[in-house]
Structure formats: structure tokens, C-alpha cells
Amino acid sequence: MRPLEAVRTEILKSMRRLETERVPFSESVGRVLAEAVVSNQDVPHFANSAMDGFAVRATDVSEADAVLEVLADVPAGQVASVSVSAGQAIRIMTGAPMPDGADTVVRVEDTAAEGDKVRVHTVVAEGKHVREAGGDVRAGQVVFDAGLRIDPVHVGVLATLGVVDPVVSRRPRVGVMSTGDELQPPATSDLAPGMIRDSNRPMLVGLLEDAGAAVIDYGRIADDSDELRAALGRAAVETDVIVTSGGVSMGDYDVTKLVLRDEAGVDFIKVAMKPGKPLAFGHLGGAPFFGLPGNPVSVVVSFEQFVRPALLTMQGASAVLRPQVSVVAGERLVTDPEKTVFLRVRLEGDAPAVQAIQAGGQASNVLSVAAAADAFAVVPRGVETIDEGEPVLIELFRSPATREHRLDI
Numbered sequence: 001m002r003p004l005e006a007v008r009t010e011i012l013k014s015m016r017r018l019e020t021e022r023v024p025f026s027e028s029v030g031r032v033l034a035e036a037v038v039s040n041q042d043v044p045h046f047a048n049s050a051m052d053g054f055a056v057r058a059t060d061v062s063e064a065d066a067v068l069e070v071l072a073d074v075p076a077g078q079v080a081s082v083s084v085s086a087g088q089a090i091r092i093m094t095g096a097p098m099p100d101g102a103d104t105v106v107r108v109e110d111t112a113a114e115g116d117k118v119r120v121h122t123v124v125a126e127g128k129h130v131r132e133a134g135g136d137v138r139a140g141q142v143v144f145d146a147g148l149r150i151d152p153v154h155v156g157v158l159a160t161l162g163v164v165d166p167v168v169s170r171r172p173r174v175g176v177m178s179t180g181d182e183l184q185p186p187a188t189s190d191l192a193p194g195m196i197r198d199s200n201r202p203m204l205v206g207l208l209e210d211a212g213a214a215v216i217d218y219g220r221i222a223d224d225s226d227e228l229r230a231a232l233g234r235a236a237v238e239t240d241v242i243v244t245s246g247g248v249s250m251g252d253y254d255v256t257k258l259v260l261r262d263e264a265g266v267d268f269i270k271v272a273m274k275p276g277k278p279l280a281f282g283h284l285g286g287a288p289f290f291g292l293p294g295n296p297v298s299v300v301v302s303f304e305q306f307v308r309p310a311l312l313t314m315q316g317a318s319a320v321l322r323p324q325v326s327v328v329a330g331e332r333l334v335t336d337p338e339k340t341v342f343l344r345v346r347l348e349g350d351a352p353a354v355q356a357i358q359a360g361g362q363a364s365n366v367l368s369v370a371a372a373a374d375a376f377a378v379v380p381r382g383v384e385t386i387d388e389g390e391p392v393l394i395e396l397f398r399s400p401a402t403r404e405h406r407l408d409i
Helices: 004-013 152-161 200-210 225-238 255-260 296-314 367-372
Strands: 020-022 053-056 066-074 088-092 104-107 111-114 117-120 142-144 167-169 173-179 214-221 241-245 267-270 278-284 287-292 324-329 340-348 355-358 375-379 391-396
Touching: 004 278, 004 296, 053 066, 053 117, 142 152, 173 200, 173 225, 200 214, 200 241, 200 296, 214 225, 225 241, 225 255, 225 278, 225 287, 241 296, 255 278, 255 287, 278 296, 287 296, 296 340, 296 367, 340 367, 340 391, 355 375
Parallel strands: 066 088, 173 214, 173 241, 241 287, 324 355
Antiparallel strands: 020 167, 053 088, 053 104, 066 117, 111 117, 267 278, 278 287, 324 391, 340 355, 340 375, 375 391
């Protein structure tokens, strides 16, 4: 068996970078920036009020109950036509530009109107409630580095900067197929003995799209060497990456292995990990090929450890692995010391006492437990047990917040 880290490193080194393109920022979520984003202006580009209130000079409100003459109103989107001098104020709305002469804003709730004057009840320090020009971003500042994977908040920043067509990496075209005579469409109502619904392929489609791929679905391929060989040949021409599930283990009917075992450049690897030991990897017509196991939990784990990092590497992402943090084992964990083991766990409790609890049975066919989990507890080779209360490394793939949580309102 080969160490997981060595296999993954070898795979990632073989990935080629994809070409770049410009896309509308409104369609950029999930894409990877190929060029740094540099601001060409200050944000905000003018000093403005952070509150509804009155723009004043700080020297005029250095004592409580100062009374000031109100010169004008300035709503957001307009500019004051007069300046603030000693003993004067301008009524101002949130976001409106600071009038000349004013250096401070008094909140409206700290004042009382007295005819055409305003009484300021409190002492207000200079600069209070004023958003300075460039307080968010300075002109010339690198706001986002190349390699960032864009999320909706990043889109908001791009819009603020006027970057309407960021340069991103092209989406990898990924062909996906599942193999096996036993697989039936998910809509099948009555399953004959020995038949199962094809869960791997729709799951892989979702996982691939979440990793930024444009998916080409080749459907279910029967345990027929000619049919599989033809499908792989089409995919090698039409896609950047090929992903299959099933048929890569040691069985006499593992058709993927039968078809590709003599293919130059395709290796059938026993990875020292659980679940997901069998893995095929190589290149078909220049397209990286990933042959994943057939058990659904093994598919998830293998995808997370190999396919997802490879796709993100092709897109130039600076972070290609899921975040890992240390928490406390909420129960005794017993694993296989010969392998890196990925236990499906849920997280309980609040920081700093977050605990990892097994989400249920750990067999590689129990997909419902993976769906109930928040993370993998990653137990390295050489470790057989982790006792309750000891630290354990977890790899987050789902926020616990996605599980049902009721608030008392």
C-alpha cells in the first residue's frame, strides 16, 4: 500500500493549469481568480457620515449641551452647498459626503431640535461617526490575490471596485460515468434482486460542480469491455478530466481494471487509507483519469482526497485541501493503524470544547451516515485508538449549521 500523501502529491504534480477567461462578476461565484484584483480608487472615495445626525466641528461640541445653528440638510447622494463654520451644523444622512469645515458627526439621538437650532447633549470626539476616504480600501491596494476562489461576498467587493469582468480560470470539463450491471436509474420503483439504484453518479455530479467543474454525464456503463472502452475514448477527446466509479478493485468482474490494466500510464493503486483503498489514476489521451471505488462512502472520501484537490489545482486555486482543525474526541475511536482512516463524525458543543462524535456506522456502504456528518476525523497511520477527551484532527466538509437548529424567539 502507498501512503495517501505520496499518492496525492504525485497526482497534483501532474495536473496542468487551465486557460483563463473573463466572466461577468455576477457569474463568478465558485470560479478561481487568475489575476490579482487591484483597486484603482479609494473605497469609499469620499469621507462620509456613518450615522444619521449632524455634521459639526469637534471644537463646537467639546462640552455638553452646545447649541448650534442648522444651515441645511444633506441626504445621501447629494453634496452640501455650504461649509460648516464655528457654531454651525448641517443635518446629514448616512452615506452623505461630509461638508467642508465639518470633522465630526453627532447622532440624531444625542440631539434635540430647538427651532432652527440643535442642542447637542453629549461631548463628541473629533472624527466620531465619520467614514474616512479609503477607510475600506486604498487606491493601489491588492484586494484579492490570484488563486482566490470567489464567493458571494467577494462578488460584492468586486462590484464595489467596479471590476465587472474578473479574469478567472476556465472551468475544467469533467466526464463522469458509473459502471456496473447492477446499477439502475434512481427513479426505478421496484428493484429486482441484486439490483441497486445508481447513487454514485448523481452524487459525483454535485461534488464536481461544487469543485468548479463543468460536468459531462456519460451515464451508466454496463460491465461490457467494448462499451466502456468506447465511452472512455469519447471522454478522452471531449473532456479535461475523466472520473468513473466502480470496477477498480480485485474482482474478476471489475471491468474498469480489465479494460485499462494494460493502458500505458494508468496505475491501479492500493492507497493506505480507509475507506477508499483502491484507486486508478493515469492519463487517457492527455486527460487525467480517476477510477474511484464503487462503495459510495469510498467515493466521497476518495473524491475529497484526490479529485477535488486536482480540479482546484488545475484552476490555480491557492487552497486546494479542506480546512483541518483539532477538536476533542467525544468518545473512544478505534481504527486501523495500517492506514489513514477517515471517520465520519458530527461536531457537538461550542468552542473551545467542540467534540467529535461518530455520526453512525462506519461501513463504506453507509452513505446516510456521511450525509449526517460534518467532518472526517482524520486518524493518521500508526494510531490505533484515540481515547475520549484526547485531541483529534478533523477535516471539515460541511458546516454544522446546515443541520436543523431551532432558535427560541
